[in-house]
Amino acid sequence: MSIVSPSPEIIAEAARFLRGGDLVAFPTETVYGLGGDATQDSAVEKIYAAKGRPSLNPLIVHVGGREWVAGIAEPDGRFDKLARVFWPGPLTLVMRRRADSPISKIVSAGRDTVAVRMPDHPVARDILLAVKRPLAAPSANTSGKVSPTRAEHVHDGLIHPPRLVIDGGACRVGLESTVLDLTQHIPVILRPGSISREQLEAAIGEVREGLDDATAPKAPGALLSHYAPGLPLRLNAANPEPGECFIGFGPVSGAYNLSPAGNLDEAAANLFALLRQADNLNLYKAIAVAPVPQTGIGVAINDRLRRAAAPRNTG
Ligand code: TXA
Ligand code: MG
Numbered sequence: 332m333s334i335v336s337p338s339p340e341i342i343a344e345a346a347r348f349l350r351g352g353d354l355v356a357f358p359t360e361t362v363y364g365l366g367g368d369a370t371q372d373s374a375v376e377k378i379y380a381a382k383g384r385p386s387l388n389p390l391i392v393h394v395g396g397r398e399w400v401a402g403i404a405e406p407d408g409r410f411d412k413l414a415r416v417f418w419p420g421p422l423t424l425v426m427r428r429r430a431d432s433p434i435s436k437i438v439s440a441g442r443d444t445v446a447v448r449m450p451d452h453p454v455a456r457d458i459l460l461a462v463k464r465p466l467a468a469p470s471a472n473t474s475g476k477v478s479p480t481r482a483e484h485v486h487d488g489l490i491h492p493p494r495l496v497i498d499g500g501a502c503r504v505g506l507e508s509t510v511l512d513l514t515q516h517i518p519v520i521l522r523p524g525s526i527s528r529e530q531l532e533a534a535i536g537e538v539r540e541g542l543d544d545a546t547a548p549k550a551p552g553a554l555l556s557h558y559a560p561g562l563p564l565r566l567n568a569a570n571p572e573p574g575e576c577f578i579g580f581g582p583v584s585g586a587y588n589l590s591p592a593g594n595l596d597e598a599a600a601n602l603f604a605l606l607r608q609a610d611n612l613n614l615y616k617a618i619a620v621a622p623v624p625q626t627g628i629g630v631a632i633n634d635r636l637r638r639a640a641a642p643r644n645t646g
Contacts, residue, residue, distance in 0.1 A: 334482050334496045337454045341497060346461035348494045349374075354381060356471040356485045357458055358499025359450040361421045361507050361524070362478040362603070363485050364393070364468030365493060366458070375437040375467055381491040384474040389440035390467040391423050391508070392447045395459030403432050403465060404445050409513055409535045416534045419451035421508040422526045438467050448508055454499045470507060471496075475557055477610075477639070480505050480603045505600035506631050512541065523631040525599065557638040558603070560610040560618060564640040568619035576615040578605050580623050589621075595629045602632060606639065 335341050345355045352374045354367045365381060367374035369392045379386055392403065397414045400406050404426035406414075413424060425446045428439060439445050447465075450456065459466060470478035472488040479485045482498035509524030511531060519541035520528060531538045562576075571577035571585075579585045581593035587605055589598035609618045623632050 334486070334498050337457070337497050337499065341495070342454075342457045342461050345458050345495055345497060349458070349462045349466065350464070352377075354378060354493040355458070356479075356482075356493045356496040357454055357468075358482070358497065358502060359393075359452045359455045359468070360502060361450075361504045362480055362502055363471040363482065363496075364450075364455070364466075365471035365485075365489070366393070366466040366468040368462070369393075369435060369438050369465040369467040370433045372435045372437055375435045377491070378467055378469060379437070381489050381493070382469060382472070382474045383490050384469065386437075387440050388474075389442060389444075389446060390438045390469050391510075392434055392438060392445055393455065393459060393466045393468050394447055394449050395456060395463075397449065399465060400426075400447055403429060403434055404447060405429055407513065409518065412534050413511070413513075413531070414449070417526055417530075418449040419456070420449070420526065421451070421504050421506075421524050422531075423448040423508045423510045423522075425510065425512040425514060425521065427514055434465060435467075444512075444514055446510060452499060452503075454497055458497075475559055475643075477558055477560055477603050477606050478507060480600070484604075484607060501600070501604070503600065504596075505602060505604075506628070506635060509631070511538070515539075523634045525596075525628045525631060527627055527630065555638065556641040556643045558606075558635045559639050559641075559643060560606045562610055562615060563617045564606075564636070565617060565619045566636055566640050567622045569621070571619050572617075574616040575619040576609040576612065576617070578609065578618060578620045580621040583621060589623070589632075595624065595627055595632065598623060599628045599632055602635065 480502040509526040510522040579588040
């Protein structure tokens with residue numbers, strides 16, 4: 332697997348690999364995606380195999396323009412409003428599949444819906460426009476682990492390496508997109524992200540909070556382990572206990588800090604890289620994270636932290 336810098340030649344090569352059914356990892360504004368042609372069953376199967384992803388957890392389809400959606404799904408007036416305000420950007424919209432949708436049914440994992448987003452990153456956009464096909468692209472990590480926010484994170488995160496990893500530097504947002512289910516009468520947030528409920532409500536009216544993962548148990552308080560570092564994680568920690576790596580937030584002393592200035596956007600961008608770093612030092616027996624305010628993107632940061640700290644799935 333080679334990590335390469337983007338250039339017109341590399342984009343063209345990536346497009347050839349993708350049209351041929353191979354996988355390419357590329358940067359988006361949220362996290363690195365493991366991309367494959369969403370219209371080819373065999374390419375989509377490769378994505379599930381490379382991640383060890385349960386086949387019941389559907390994938391996000393990435394498009395190069397708003398107008399691509401009409402051929403894939405059944406967008407309504409709420410889609411038009413949201414796409415106008417938030418696309419390109421970190422908002423994924425779940426809609427009914429068109430009966431003649433060219434998207435592989437494996438992408439939807441047996442559902443009659445499809446999740447679509449238009450990424451706000453020049454490399455992702457250039458690849459989509461070169462391939463001219465929608466790309467399925469989950470985060471480029473093994474299922475349940477910490478998502479990659481740098482090209483070099485992709486390297487240690489997959490069961491089968493992709494043909495290419497395109498290096499776009501550090502991801503600007505650092506947390507996965509907000510996922511909004513538009514198939515409900517009142518839209519439901521399935522996964523919080525940097526686009527908040529308040530922002531969505533300003534565009535389309537009432538929105539509800541739901542549960543993240545399509546495979547998550549629907550019981551209140553039930554948490555599915557996800558985004559998990561190797562070490563156990565302790566949340567809302569004021570200080571480290573002996574043997575713990577402390578990750579601070581705001582003006583506290585210590586080597587690791589999500590944002591010394593207490594800026595939530597900066598904290599989101601640093602979160603996964605810091606968890607990964609603490610894990611890889613082999614110096615600690617656990618990680619302790621300071622409290623993060625539950626406002627704006629802090630809601631999404633705390634969602635990821637709770638899942639990272641949840642009892643681990645076995646296997
Ligand atoms: O920011 C992101 O969204 C990143 C970058 C690479 O674009 N992608 C990403 O994809 O996080 P993935 O596959 O790791 O996360 C997909 C999420 C899961 O929570 C999945 O359950 C949900 O979206 N999802 C996908 N299709 C769905 C559908 N048809 N119905 C309900 N949930 C769906
Ligand atoms: Mg993921």
